[in-house]
Amino acid sequence: MRNLLFSRLIPSLFLISAPFAVAAQNVAMVSLPDAPEAQQQQTTPQPNSSSSQQTQPAHPPDLSDLGFSPQQTKADPQLQARLDKRTHMLKVHQRLGLITLAPMAAALFTGGMAKGEDREGQTFHAPSDANLDFHAALGGLTAAMYFTTAWYAIDAPRIAGTHHRGPIRFHEALAFIHGPGMIATPILGIMAYRQEQNGERVHGAASAHGAVAGITVAAYAASMLAVSWPPKFLHRH
């Protein structure tokens, strides 16, 4: 009887000690420094001698168990390629846009020097050819760079199903101001240039050249600010 008891009991004790060993490994993996000692002991599974099923770990969950649609989980290399191309083109757009700001600001600055003096009671003095040519060259360079910049944004691949939201909408809306402005400004500038070359006072629509240029530059600068919105100092974290 005694031998029988030992022969049954000792294997049971081994079965009891096995989960403790597993638990010890777990405690090493997940430590609870802030948890009370008693709670840490809760991580120790209770002895189990009756059911081998209970000591076996359950099947770990799989991605297919979560209920995502195949469309959500499926790789789309073509979309990745379109995104890569889009990013590349928009990076060029951004860089060229920044560079364009330099001749644009310079053209705005030299605009005053390309203007004839026309004070009341005094004879009209046309600007020097050098000033006019320099301003015209800067304007031409600005226009060429601007339209190249714009092309990289216009030609960037569109991603289907994307609803535009956020500051990018403001950035795009401002293009409807500085875009026509960049068409009108050189045309008005050429008209003004011809009038001044003829020794005439700038008159008619050409007299709006400076104002249109100013609005265009302001809209362009606002457009650049829009994509960096919100600035760091306004960010609530």
Add this chain to the structure above:
Amino acid sequence: MIRRLGIVLLFGSMAPLVLAQSQFVLVKSTLSYHMSHPIHHVDGTSTGAKGKGTCGGAKCDFLIAAPVNSFKSGDSNRDLHMIEAVRGAQYPMVVVRTTLPNPIPADGTIYADLEVQFAGQDVHYSHVAFQKSTSGKQIQITGTVPATCSDFKIDPPSFLTVAIKNEIPVSVTMTWQPQ
């Protein structure tokens, strides 16, 4: 001796009650990455994560996954650029696996080892601290995964030719419920 045997059998019969296999399901979550740039900060948040936990034996296995395109920063252009930068069309899911002891540790700070699949990379984060609290049947878990661009071989995106910071910590708030 018979009394001892009786105690052993009593404990043995209670064990299935303690170690019964159970499942948890993620009922609510907010995952939010934080991106820092000299000009501005950006937070992109996803509430589209799904998760499941399975407890059996001495451990609980948890799986949390979210579509990369479910992270929204408030600017659609930036979100598309993020998807491109993290190769989100090629690898559309961010998947996190972790194991906790069974039963799950008591409320307070818990530490977990995370296996994160993201941007085509498998990255292991060990000993990540989370705060656990229980409210009724629901378990709230909050914490931050200290992710970086370099961990996942992501070229840090740049704005106005200046790259973002390498650190992109992901704040996690999850509510789990037994199934």
